[in-house]
Amino acid sequence: DAGVIQSPRHEVTEMGQEVTLRCKPISGHDYLFWYRQTMMRGLELLIYFNNNVPIDDSGMPEDRFSAKMPNASFSTLKIQPSEPRDSAVYFCASSQRNSPLHFGNGTRLTVT
Amino acid sequence: AQKVTQAQTEISVVEKEDVTLDCVYETRDTTYYLFWYKQPPSGELVFLIRRNSFDEQNEISGRYSWNFQKSTSSFNFTITASQVVDSAVYFCALRRNNAGNMLTFGGGTRLMVKP
Numbered sequence: 001d002a003g004v005i006q007s008p009r010h011e012v013t014e015m016g017q018e019v020t021l022r023c024k025p026i027s028g029h030d031y032l033f034w035y036r037q038t039m040m041r042g043l044e045l046l047i048y049f050n051n052n053v054p055i056d057d058s059g060m061p062e063d064r065f066s067a068k069m070p071n072a073s074f075s076t077l078k079i080q081p082s083e084p085r086d087s088a089v090y091f092c093a094s095s096q097r098n099s100p101l102h103f104g105n106g107t108r109l110t111v112t
Numbered sequence: 113a114q115k116v117t118q119a120q121t122e123i124s125v126v127e128k129e130d131v132t133l134d135c136v137y138e139t140r141d142t143t144y145y146l147f148w149y150k151q152p153p154s155g156e157l158v159f160l161i162r163r164n165s166f167d168e169q170n171e172i173s174g175r176y177s178w179n180f181q182k183s184t185s186s187f188n189f190t191i192t193a194s195q196v197v198d199s200a201v202y203f204c205a206l207r208r209n210n211a212g213n214m215l216t217f218g219g220g221t222r223l224m225v226k227p
Binding site (some may be wrong): 100106 | 154157159203212220
């Protein structure tokens with residue numbers, strides 16, 4: 001099994017640009033999570049999906065952030081427009097019900 | 113509300129020393145799950161262990177052991193005879209029983225093992 005696959009690994013962009021982060025969960029996992037990691041706030045849950053449906057997006061910082069899961073094998077997290085304070089490592093994770101989360105390697109986003 | 117506290121932000125030990133990473137949690141639920149994850153310098157998050165609230169039996173896996181004490185709401189992690197490869201950030205996390213697998217993470221403890 002290839003594990004959770006995230007792309008890109010690194011993204012550097014200028015303030016105001018649109019950023020799209022991508023995630024391919026482990027096949028057969030019906031939960032998908034987006035977490036953000038910063039030095040100041042640690043690991044924060046942004047949103048999670050169950051069977052492709054968003055269940056809890058209360059962690060999404062503001063309207064500039066949106067996430068979609070068009071099918072069981074793909075999800076995107078979009079930031080538009082991006083700001084320097086969005087700089088962080090964004091992790092995608094997937095799991096089956098009542099099973100541990102498996103994390104991807106993360107996308108390190110730098111907004112200048 | 114749920115909360116996970118890892119009071120030790122950084123620990124430095126010399127190789128072969130034993131080290132214990134503390135984790136204290138808060139929850140009103142009677143059923144919940146506790147986890148430890150490791151984040152090595154390469155950045156990925158690696159699952160180490162999961163315990164449910166009804167199983168207070170301590171667990172040992174090689175040099176790793178976990179002590180779960182409901183009475184003190186703690187789930188501590190001990191590495192015996194530490195090695196340089198154990199250097200990483202370790203996260204404790206809590207999950208409610210019917211919370212759709214959502215994890216609440218502690219702030220992490222950075223462990224540095226020096227040769």
